[in-house]
Amino acid sequence: GEGPGIEIPDPGSLPDEELERARTRERVQAAIGDLPAHYRIVLVMRDMEHLSTEETAEALSLPVTTVKMRLHRARLMVRQRLEAA
Template sequence: MAAEIANRDEARMIASILDGDVQLYHQLIRPYERSVYVMSLCYMKNEADAEDVAQEAFLKAYCHLASFRGEAKFSTWLVGIALNEARGRLRRDGAVRMESIDQTSEEGGHVLPAILHDWREIPSETLERKEVQQMLQAAIAGLPNIYREVFLLRDVDELSIIETAEALTTSISNVKMRLHRARTMLQKTLAPRLKHMNQRVADFHGPRIDR
């Protein structure tokens, strides 16, 4: 119900913007500024370039606002514009060759078993440590683009599977497969580092003495 109300509010805001109340646009995009910037940063790896991509995405969304039909959520449409802008800039700059994975191999290929539980089950007090946050950020940055973007949309921005598929213009099965692989890669990268760090903490505090 809350989502439906929010969608109706956004629809009214968009109608008002198109009628000439352009100041409302800042209010419309404010809840999504972080998501668009984070998604841009995951591609550009540079804060200045990510800001440029985000700003260009917001500008293009404004210029093409009349083409938004409400078939997807506004946030999904906006993130899709940011993705296209980042990909286009990378292609133009020749900075990276986008990876191409065969559709059938993704949907029917072998799924690697997860070594650990879902990465989100790492205790929150551990994730709050600056060192582990840096580890996680570096591990996410090291993921191939097609896995990193799914992970960020689904597990960081908390879009649904359907919304993630819409933003990436791919199938739901591909989103599920890529998300599983992204989590598995992160688990493999983080598990030994977390184990080593926890051992350092245990050594620092010394053996536990039961009273």
């Protein structure tokens, strides 16, 4: 037989606050997905995988200053995209 399925709640049954959080999360993910790859990877490594600037720089074979600059620009682009939406 089949194992237990994952039950996905009907969006119509979610409280407004939870629905708004889900929409915000989707918008953030879309904004991150639209970033150029060299910005996206730095943002993901730093803000989602919680690597340090130094760890990110080492993993990508980049100078720390480049990682900092790309992270700053990536965050700015995401913020601008969200504010425009």
